Amino acid sequence: MKLLQLTDIHLTKPGDTIAGRDPNENFRKALGHAVTHHPDAEAIFITGDLSDWGDKDDYLRLKAEIAECPLPIHLCIGNHDERDVFLSVFPEGADENGFVQAIVPLSEGTAILLDTWGPDTHAGFYCSKRQDWLDRELSKATAPVFLFMHHNPVPIGIAPMDKIMLQDADGFGQVVARHAAKIRHIFHGHCHLPLAGSLHDIPFSAPRGTNHAGWPDFANKGNLAGSDLPESYAVVLAEETSTMIHMIEYGYEGTVRREGSPDYADWDRLTMVR
Template identity: 65%
Template sequence: MKLLQITDIHLTTPGKTIGGRDPNANFTKALAHAIQHHPDAEALIITGDLSDWGEADDYMRLKDQLAAVNIPVHLCIGNHDDRQTFFDVFPENEGADGFAQKVIPLSIGHAILLDTWGPASHAGHFCAMRAAWLTEQLKTLEGPVWIFMHHNPVPIEVAPMDEIMLLDADRFAATVAPYAAKIRHIFHGHCHMHLSGSLHGIPFSAPRGTNHAGWPDFAATKLLSAADLTESYSVIFATKTTTMVHMIEYGYAGDIRGEGSPDYADWDQLTMAR
């Protein structure tokens, strides 16, 4: 099974930039790269911050772009989004209790898309209603389960970023812990950094995003840090027993060099490229 994760696309008014980069052009480039190189993917999941300011025009342009994609695309919302405006353009994404949550059947198990949006807040939210819904899905779905969400559920130890992580992280951890054996992986975004770790033994990961990149300044106390790193998305390969996640730095414009054959007989100090 192959899945694609794109995150933090931050679409905005055409002509505007974020961090000196054009988020609309960068998303278009990411989408084209992903579809060109991975047309066999079962699904593409975009894990939030679809719009930079939660504006209807951004969602309309996104809807137009996705209409031309030949693989199923599923959407989460993030703190830069506006839930009701998102529903106005993508009404099919309104799930139980008015949240942007749903279950996607896959060839290996199921994906669960969570809504961690909250009003007037950059931090993530996971209320009792959302916890009850997730518990019911985890109880009844045949595994493995793959969870997709926007906010990071574990601190990354960068103080300004951890102020806006999933505030209800303890509730989320308590919800998933009894089903750790069924949950294969958690995929999130939000931090604009390439991250990986685990929660109750459940692996999680995040790619950098398709526009501006974060930087782990562990001494920071107030401001988030950014860096001119290459834009990226994730390609996920899975079997019944394995999961592999690649971060694809599609914005890289340098050379790709051949360094030689993996065949041990061809390893030669005089001829190997180094």
């Protein structure tokens, strides 16, 4: 089974840029690259910060863009979004409690989309009502379960980012710990960094994002750090006993060299391309 994760697309008013990059054009490039190179993907999951300012026009353009995509696309919201504005354009995205959460059956197991949005903050929240919902859905879900969310549920060791991570991390962690045997992987965004780790022995990961890139500036205690690294998305290859995740830097414009061979007999000092 192949899944794709895009994150932090930050759609803006046409013509506006973020870090000198056009997020609308970069999202179109990401979607085009994904469809061209991975037409066999089962679904695309976009893990939040769909809009940069939560503007309705951004969601309307997003709806039009994904309507043309031949692959199913499922949406989470992030701290840059506005839940009520998003739901005015995507009302089908609401669960029974009004959160942007959903259950997506997959050919191998289940995907669960989580809403970690909170008002007037960049930090993430997963309140008791959401925790109860997730607990019930995990009890019913067919394993393996893949969780998709915006905010990181584990500190990344960079002070400014850790201030705006998931604030209900302990409660969230207790819920997933009870169902750890079912949960194959947690996918998040928010940090604009390629990350990997585990929570209660459940692996998690994040790609960089489809527009502006972060930088792991461990010495900086007050500001978020950016860089000019390439835009990216993730390709998830899930089999019965394994999960492999690639970060595809589709924004890379350098040379791709086809060099070497997997066959040991072809490794020759005189003829090997290095």
